[in-house]
Amino acid sequence: MKKQRIPKRIVGRLELVDFPELQLWGVEAKVDTGAYTSAIHCSDIHVVTDSNQQPLLRVLLLDPSHPHFDGTPMEFSEFSLRDIKSSNGEVQQRYVIQAVLRIFEQDLYTEFSLSDRSDMKYPVLLGRRLMRQGNFVVDVARRNLSHKAQVAAKASRA
Template structure:
């Protein structure tokens, strides 16, 4: 994708996770991070009756408006070394799922991380950004504002 087709986003954006049934979750855009991360708790690896391995977890936490207390289960996952912003290397589970920003739905990797002490439950890293978006750090919620503007225009035209 060339620069002219990349969409502009700000330092923070509202994102959707259609497969996970999470909508309008605030994400921090972090060009310093390679892998994206999502806040979760109760991460457990388990063995099913057929011998296959799964990862189970809950997304967000009860203090978050979109928390739904649902236990998620993924059969496809990896365990990777992820470097934190402090330079510490942590072994984390990584899942592949869909994220929606603007009208684009992108399949990408998310590390499962306890982000309860951090302001934003989702962090968007370079691997998602590099082929899809240009970041303007002086702006925030660019995609949401464009969506609201388009909806307003659509309503006006339907009157």
């Protein structure tokens, strides 16, 4: 039996993505085919315990320069601590969460490592695992294809 092929979708090297469950919209993301796991910028990462003595990961996502930053800590009850290889080849222990990322009006539930990306230009990095999950290919000469498709779809509905 022949396997049915799902058409691939083209993403640019940069995309504007949403995190609906986190109430974050239009976050700049860089597609990085060298990274396996996606990453999101955060600071003040620490584990606290809730009233039932269960661990909670508390972080500040993004930073004050982002338009949707409000300084409210986010808490995650489901998280793990893993070894992640950084861009310079160094292995770091990072917390990893599951989150919904919206791109091309498609919601993808995927993993994000939490790291301080304040010295990086883009707060979100989209790795190979997400590219494979969404059946995306990257055109490095293009950018914001998801956002442009969303704007065009809204215009055609009007």
